[in-house]
Amino acid sequence: xxxxxxxxxxxxxxVLAVHGQDAAKFLQGQLTCNLHYLNAExxxxxxxxxxxxxxxxSFRILPLxxxxxxxMARELVEAxxxxxxxxxxxxxxxLADESAAWVRFGLSEGDGALLALGLDLPQExxxxxxxxxxxxxxxxxxxxxxWAPASEATSLRQRLAAQLREAPLNDWLLAQVRAGVGQVFGxxxxxxxxxxxxxxxxxxxxxxxxxxxxxxxVARMQYLGRLKRRLYRLQLEGGELPAAGSExxxxxxxxxxxxxxxxxxxxxxxxxxxxxxxxxxxxxxxHLGSLEGPALQLLExxxxxxxxxxxxx
Numbered sequence: 001x002x003x004x005x006x007x008x009x010x011x012x013x014x015v016l017a018v019h020g021q022d023a024a025k026f027l028q029g030q031l032t033c034n035l036h037y038l039n040a041e042x043x044x045x046x047x048x049x050x051x052x053x054x055x056x057x058s059f060r061i062l063p064l065x066x067x068x069x070x071x072m073a074r075e076l077v078e079a080x081x082x083x084x085x086x087x088x089x090x091x092x093x094x095l096a097d098e099s100a101a102w103v104r105f106g107l108s109e110g111d112g113a114l115l116a117l118g119l120d121l122p123q124e125x126x127x128x129x130x131x132x133x134x135x136x137x138x139x140x141x142x143x144x145x146x147w148a149p150a151s152e153a154t155s156l157r158q159r160l161a162a163q164l165r166e167a168p169l170n171d172w173l174l175a176q177v178r179a180g181v182g183q184v185f186g187x188x189x190x191x192x193x194x195x196x197x198x199x200x201x202x203x204x205x206x207x208x209x210x211x212x213x214x215x216x217x218v219a220r221m222q223y224l225g226r227l228k229r230r231l232y233r234l235q236l237e238g239g240e241l242p243a244a245g246s247e248x249x250x251x252x253x254x255x256x257x258x259x260x261x262x263x264x265x266x267x268x269x270x271x272x273x274x275x276x277x278x279x280x281x282x283x284x285x286x287h288l289g290s291l292e293g294p295a296l297q298l299l300e301x302x303x304x305x306x307x308x309x310x311x312x313x
Contacts, residue, residue, distance in 0.1 A: 005109035014099035019067035034206035045204035053217030187245035
């Protein structure tokens with residue numbers, strides 16, 4: 001078994017579900033992704049924004065038989081549910097926190113385990129495979145998510161453990177950092193616009209779908225190129241794992257120049273994603289917590305930003 005092959009429980013996220021005949025119509029006006037691109041065999045990343053374009057949640061969205069499921073940081077579900085219900089009254093749509101109804105596992109190099117469950121998952125990013133009540137989703141870096149009814153949690157865990165090493169959540173988050181996929185947590189709510197997390201490069205923003213909350217700001221940033229803060233990948237030698245929202249500093253400004261979006265421990269220290277001001281990155285002197293804090297080194301992201309390609313979605 002490969003050392004990089006593992007599975008883990010994705011219990012840091014919850015599931016917000018929207019059911020009903022108007023579910024797609026309702027969410028189309030709320031989210032950055034284009035639901036017209038989704039079907040039973042596809043999924044997408046996406047976000048929900050304030051009118052000023054600030055992300056109040058980020059998620060992975062999957063079509064269900066009568067609606068959609070959105071997996072997001074668990075601490076965001078309750079607030080998002082309450083807020084969305086204010087607008088859902090005008091649609092034939094029902095919203096619910098279905099976190100307790102689902103169990104979700106993350107798999108790295110786990111295609112054999114999925115096949116044993118009857119899930120022949122295509123290699124293309126965002127593809128979905130289904131059998132019975134089980135769902136599998138292909139991520140952009142080749143990993144996969146397995147979704148199932150919560151009642152199947154124990155049996156699925158045993159079946160996965162027969163073929164894969166069970167790993168701590170940190171291993172999954174480390175792979176997410178290396179894939180360059182940022183995420184909104186409770187501590188970073190309303191800090192970022194989608195392009196600050198490179199969401200448009202990951203298929204989570206559509207510039208052809210029309211209006212949604214925050215669309216004007218998001219589109220302006222894309223077409224006018226005024227964004228001066230972006231997602232970068234960095235490394236830190238040892239120390240305490242920084243929480244999402246922890247500030248980074250640079251002598252270029254003598255003050256905070258960005259915030260941690262996601263961090264995890266690796267074999268050679270801590271790896272993290274952070275939204276940083278471009279001129280501070282160009283200078284290269286970046287420190288965690290204060291100007292005297294631990295120094296960070298820049299690492300490469302696994303994808304290239306291409307605004308011409310991004311606006312075609």
